[in-house]
Amino acid sequence: MSSGQGGGQSGGQAGGQGGPGWQADGRRGAQYPGARRRPRYRALSPLREHLREAFWFAPLLTCVGAVLLAGLTDLLDREIFAEASAAQTADTLLSFSSAAKSVVSTVSSAMLTFIGVVFSISLVSLQMAASQFSPRVLRLYVRSRLIKATFATCLATFVYTLLVQLGYDDTSDPARAVSVPIVSTIVALAMVMLSLALFVLYVQATMRLLRVPHVIDRVTRESLQVLQDYRWLAPELGPTPGAVPEGPTLLHEGRGGVLRDVNIRWLIRVARRHDAVLYQVPRIGDFIAPGTPTVVVVGGSAPRPRRITTALNVGVDRTMHQDLSFGFRQLVDIAIRALSPAINDPTTAVQAVDRIHQLLAVLAPVHLGELRHRDKDGAVRLVQPVPGWEATVDLAFTEVRICGAGQPQVTRRLAAALDDLLRITPERRRAPLLLQRALLERAVAESVRDEDNRAFALTPDRQGIG
Incomplete structure (x- = not known):
């Protein structure tokens, strides 16, 4: 989508975001030849x-x-x-x-x-x-x-x-x-x-x-679709996003619920009309109640809170429309439910870890930063927070590691996934993976007392116990 349509391309080139087929520059209507598709700028209709x-x-x-x-x-x-x-x-x-x-x-x-x-x-x-x-x-x-x-x-x-x-x-x-x-x-x-x-x-x-393999595959394909949209938007390279700048904070005036989707075009139009930059406070998938901060207005004049509320699609559950984390959440839920004592199905958990491994491998080289959406003149009007790499790795592995520490099939698959990700992940991103590897060894040491069994449980195996 070109920035003349309320687009959200980055002002600079985002090298290392999965190849030029997913990059766009900040000029109006400009797009690299390899770009394959348009992102989902169209807001969800309630x-x-x-x-x-x-x-x-x-x-x-x-x-x-x-x-x-x-x-x-x-x-x-x-x-x-x-x-x-x-x-x-x-x-x-x-x-x-x-x-x-x-x-x-x-x-x-x-x-x-x-x-x-x-x-x-x-x-x-x-x-x-x-x-x-x-x-x-x-x-x-x-x-x-x-x-x-x-x-x-x-x-x-x-x-x-x-x-x-x-x-x-x-x-x-x-x-x-x-x-x-x-x-x-x-x-x-x-x-x-x-x-x-x-x-x-x-x-x-x-x-x-x-059949659980088909459900997991369906969730994975939808997650990859969301990731492709994110990569097309090409967030600008720069320092890790920090605190939101100071400015008037607008509060939510609508009904409470999960933030399912944001009407980006509408917010860009509102920010342009007030000559301001809107910093979105909640991430997609957060629960917001009346009185929850929604945007911080930097520069210009503050719009009425009701105009911001109009752009927020609030519902009872999350969707895959703009939510980078919801696919991981579903796969992790399937895995930990399979590891519960009532079901006790580590093979299903391994199948979920397979897809978590796949998504993280695709996400590893992609820059995760604030999405800066620009108006038709190239000025930043809306800044959206997205989950960082460390938060995504924690979501992907923490609960599965805790619930599956006593299952050698799961721990061996987690070890293989972490080792593979450490090979392909840039140096600056390896710290969360190394931490997860150390925590996995600690969890296995606490659950498995026998040294031989502990060594077996930590041996990487892409089939769990192949």
Whole structure:
């Protein structure tokens, strides 16, 4: 995205941020040839997010469509029967009417049972995912378009066949008959076939989402997408971000909740209008309550707090839209839940550590600094805090290390991950990794008293115990 669109490119080149394909300069509309994609500057729409997580919206639309479709097919059936009556072939159509009514009636009664099966599978899937993986991954099920499409199509088929039955003629006399449900029956059968096809795909997708490798892979891919957006923005090189400069502090005036997303374009526009620089205080994913500091205004005049609150998307849970840490949080939650005494599944924890290792390897050469978003003239208008390297390493390893200190499969995988990261991480970033390596050795020493077992537990192994 060019800075003329309220962009957030850095003023200088950010060498060492994953190659030139992810860099941009501060000139208006300028972009290095290797840049592949635009970052997600478009803010999340609270209404759109609510509809994506709601189960009522898609069925409502399909049921309305079913009502309209039933009226259209009934109109076509009446026209077809009128033409057949004029051509003296109405008796042939009436002989088809009885069979058609039987088929539609059978479909109508069966679809309601079918809907119950689909809904039951969804509830069982949600329960199993919450108990075995983490409540944070339930969004993969709730936001699944295939689940909603299957449920909505089955419900629309039931409504459609019910309305078709209401339009039946109760006479077999060609002189008194008005229509024969030819088109209606064909459409009903087509909707049944579509429902069955979606059901097969739905069962396959649900079975995949109940397998932890696929859930972990899905979370990892979404995390890499967020990281690519971050690398495209190319935060400016410089000293490690410190304290926020002095200035008027605006407080949150909206409802309490998790900061899910920030409307960057809106904040840049507000800062430009007041000739100021806005320093965002909470990070994406922080919980903010009324009275929580939101921005510090440096220079110019302070806008009204309500204008800042308008740009903050506050909800009940975090999203992957602009949150660099949420992917790590989900993977760590899966790992420590697998290591709990109730589940005791170190292999699942190792699979989560595999992906944590992957994300840290991608993040290791990327500069982590304040995101400085510029207006169309190249002036910095919004500064956003992002998690630093040390905080990210702590998030990735601390809880897994504590919970898995007594599991040699986990400790061996952690040792291998730390050793690999130490090989590829720049010298200035190795201190947090070395600290995690020392803490891992200390935790194993406290949990495993036997010297031979302790040496075995600290032997690096990328399969845990391969």
